[in-house]
Amino acid sequence: MSKILIKNIHTLYQVGEDFPEMICGEAMKHVPTIKNAFLALEDGVIMAYGSMEDWEGITDWRGVEVIDAEGQSVLPAFCDPHTHTVFARTREEEFVDRINGLTYEEIALKGGGILNSARRLGELSEEELFQEAMKRVNNMKANGTGAVEIKSGYGLSVEAELKILRVIKRLKQESGIAIKATFLGAHAFPKEFKENHQAYIDLIVNEMLPLIAKEGLADYIDVFCERNYFSVEEMQYILLEGKKVGLIPKVHVNQFSIMGGVKAAVELGALSVDHLEESNDEDIEVLKGSKCMPTFLPGCSHFINIPYGNARKFIQEGLPVALATDYNPGTTPCDNMQQIFSLACVKMRLTPEEALNALTINAAYAMGLSETHGTISLGKSTPIILTKPIDSLAYIPYAFGENHVDRLVF
Numbered sequence: 001m002s003k004i005l006i007k008n009i010h011t012l013y014q015v016g017e018d019f020p021e022m023i024c025g026e027a028m029k030h031v032p033t034i035k036n037a038f039l040a041l042e043d044g045v046i047m048a049y050g051s052m053e054d055w056e057g058i059t060d061w062r063g064v065e066v067i068d069a070e071g072q073s074v075l076p077a078f079c080d081p082h083t084h085t086v087f088a089r090t091r092e093e094e095f096v097d098r099i100n101g102l103t104y105e106e107i108a109l110k111g112g113g114i115l116n117s118a119r120r121l122g123e124l125s126e127e128e129l130f131q132e133a134m135k136r137v138n139n140m141k142a143n144g145t146g147a148v149e150i151k152s153g154y155g156l157s158v159e160a161e162l163k164i165l166r167v168i169k170r171l172k173q174e175s176g177i178a179i180k181a182t183f184l185g186a187h188a189f190p191k192e193f194k195e196n197h198q199a200y201i202d203l204i205v206n207e208m209l210p211l212i213a214k215e216g217l218a219d220y221i222d223v224f225c226e227r228n229y230f231s232v233e234e235m236q237y238i239l240l241e242g243k244k245v246g247l248i249p250k251v252h253v254n255q256f257s258i259m260g261g262v263k264a265a266v267e268l269g270a271l272s273v274d275h276l277e278e279s280n281d282e283d284i285e286v287l288k289g290s291k292c293m294p295t296f297l298p299g300c301s302h303f304i305n306i307p308y309g310n311a312r313k314f315i316q317e318g319l320p321v322a323l324a325t326d327y328n329p330g331t332t333p334c335d336n337m338q339q340i341f342s343l344a345c346v347k348m349r350l351t352p353e354e355a356l357n358a359l360t361i362n363a364a365y366a367m368g369l370s371e372t373h374g375t376i377s378l379g380k381s382t383p384i385i386l387t388k389p390i391d392s393l394a395y396i397p398y399a400f401g402e403n404h405v406d407r408l409v410f
């Protein structure tokens with residue numbers, strides 16, 4: 001049994017009991033803290049915490065690893081509820097194309113984008129894909145991420161989609177952190193199905209879904225609902241079929257255009273609607289009173305130069321907001337939630353407290369991990385971040401580009 005005691009913590013953030021499952025609106029401005037604190041973990045489970053002044057010491061010191069934080073702070077690990085971490089090759093040639101004036105959509109229409117990644121998936125064996133993805137997950141951990149959702153979607157054939165999902169399954173077993181798997185066969189139409197959408201949708205529904213269900217390869221089902229990709233009706237059909245085999249919807253909507261995807265996804269019980277660079281009043285109204293988490297991806301907005309989602313308005317309207325990296329080789333080659341923290345504050349005008357709620361408790365909700373992650377609460381098993389010495393929460397998004405994580409403690 002491992003026992004860890006961290007003492008003399010400068011500030012323990014996001015700590016307490018009886019949190020709601022998501023933090024909404026005005027309440028996002030608040031992060032509960034304890035200054036000059038201690039925290040005790042047993043086998044990674046939070047057993048006790050409080051102020052050093054109330055600490056009564058330990059009677060049995062056998063086997064206890066004591067960490068003297070001496071001014072370092074502690075927060076629950078970030079949860080990253082939207083990534084495409086399993087891919088074969090990076091796509092910096094498209095980055096240069098954009099510098100030279102092409103848009104993401106123009107590059108995709110000439111065969112780049114998702115189809116580029118799908119073509120290149122076969123260049124790596126399943127073992128090689130796993131090794132590459134594992135390195136990426138380790139890098140995420142070094143930057144403070146303690147749970148990751150990972151999508152398929154760069155396969156677009158039965159065999160290749162399953163290959164990615166099997167890699168994700170192995171990451172679940174070997175990464176040492178919580179991983180959730182999302183089936184995103186409906187990421188783009190392969191070239192040969194460009195004129196026959198129904199045939200590809202049939203492949204997803206009749207061939208991919210049964211195998212995924214049989215092998216237990218996914219928790220969630222995603223569709224990229226967007227012009228030139230999947231229509232609202234196509235998304236509805238695929239999500240409904242996914243639900244029949246137990247997969248919960250969690251979708252890409254409103255990245256470039258508003259097509260009614262938010263309403264359709266909420267009606268189908270989506271756990272989250274992600275991207276939302278574009279949104280309107282109807283989207284906000286539909287989300288009110290729902291159990292669906294709006295999830296923003298500012299790394300994508302930054303990298304492909306599209307608008308940042310209007311998270312401020314969502315919060316003003318009383319909604320919760322979560323943040324994720326969207327880590328992928330096309331629109332967000334950044335796996336670092338600290339960068340997302342900074343972009344959310346600088347570009348979306350979230351306060352550091354609002355952003356921390358979006359990166360922890362609300363992000364945990366968006367990937368079905370409210371019971372274990374997102375806050376420092378008794379009985380939870382979230383990894384915790386031991387920061388380098390920082391005087392305030394704001395220093396993390398302020399000093400962007402630095403790694404403020406000393407290490408994750410489990």
Ligand SMILES: N=CN[C@@H](CCC(=O)O)C(=O)O
Pocket residue numbers: 084113114117224252255300326328329330331332
């Ligand atoms: N927008 C759809 N999917 C990814 C990007 C995929 C790619 O370009 O490889 C995203 O979330 O940004």
Ligand SMILES: [Zn+2]
Pocket residue numbers: 082083084252326328
């Ligand atoms: Zn994405």
